[in-house]
Amino acid sequence: MKLTPAQLDRACGAVLGSAVGDALGAPYEFGLANVGPDGPQMIGGGLGNFEPGEWTDDTTMAWCVLDVAASGVDLRSDDALTRVARNFRAWYDTRPPDIGNQTRAILGQVGADPTGASMATASHDLHTRTGHTAGNGSLMRTAPVALPYLDDPTALAEAARKVGALTHYDPHAQEACVLWSLAIRHAILHAEFDIRAGLAHLDDEAAAYWTERLDEAESGDPRTFRPNGWAVTALQAAWSAIVHTPIPTDGNPCRHLGDALVTAIGIGDDTDTVAAIAGAVLGARWGASAVPAKWRRICHGYPGITGERLVELAHLAANPGPGVYDWPAVDHIDYSIYGSAKTFVQHPYDEGVWLADASALEELPGHITAVVSLCLLGRSQVQAGVEHVGYRLIDHADPEVNRNLDFILADAARTVATLRDEGHQVLVHCVAAQSRTPTVGAAYAMIRGVDATEALAKVCSVLPAAYPNAGFRDALKRLEASSLRG
16 A cells, blocks of 8 residues: 555554653553643653653563564564564563563463464463453554554454464453554544444454443543553543543644643553553554654663654554665665755854754764754764754645644754753754755744744745745744744
């Protein structure tokens, strides 16, 4: 299936949204920290004594699945399930502090080199012995499962069951994974929420059961769905948080992602998992571009990767394979083919901000300590030790191409301001410093109190190729009327 840029953004958002929900909720799990007046923050701590922005077992286990999905192997196959099982086991061997009891029991039983079949058998046997294998530990990691099957909902339902049953064999746990995976698929393809899209892939009895549970989630206060360690109440809590959080009507509806994560964490109990589950569907609906940089900058975790790497793997799982310029499988993207003049100038309103085209990265001056990129880059294009914040902003006037345009521009401008306040010398660049760079440069000036018309004119005057597209210019006018200025 050929995905549009907006659909690819949403596919990547499913995984990134889950990861930031996980890291945001981790400090507050089971009341270990109190949410302050400014809402939940990535402060670290929690059951695993995590670093600020570090994800928990929820995202770690999702990565174990995503790593395999990104390779192009069918997740339903024995080979894929074995590779997932061995990713799980490699993580288990690090003795993580936050592994769930049921997952720990299965991984401890299957030995050092498990197969998918041996894990599924152990999971089945545990269910036969105890009848209690419906924890939320499989639902929490389902975000990547949808990505390879966006063109085949039946195959997706089968994959969701098989990946979930590796550790959680209970039918309700498997059904929860089916429903959530198909909700993710629907959000990616259609940019709308529909949890009932998966009911047709359950048998009649299960569909009736889940219809009642979903009705409860939609009619009940989100805070009633606790404790939420059970897959059923965890799904209800996440769905209730999504549907009971108003979608903003101020021109930035994608802020719903962050608002709904706050609602999910406010439910209490297993906060990281409920937020991770909710974040998968929220990200699938609103896109990776709806995740603010203040979370993306520090989101990281096992196996020593960042949230940006999750985005790259999600792209490979959904596309499949590299996209334009062979991103994200390339170390360096050569933009010299466009023949643009090399540009590196100071921002007219801040001598600590520099505006440039991508060639500035080739010999980055030593005083630059942070880079804000508005175009795709290769994996090693920004030198080590320089903080890098990327935005997927496409130089196109069609609002369907940049569905979250106003949010992106405001967030990029605020990120430049935050970096400056932290003492960084900041480079802002796109491919040719023609459209994206002057637009964000003007938005940053607006934050510092300059009106939109003056800001854009002054920024364009120092950039020889500056000519922002009409859609970007219109966005700056809308931001002028918002709270961005000043």
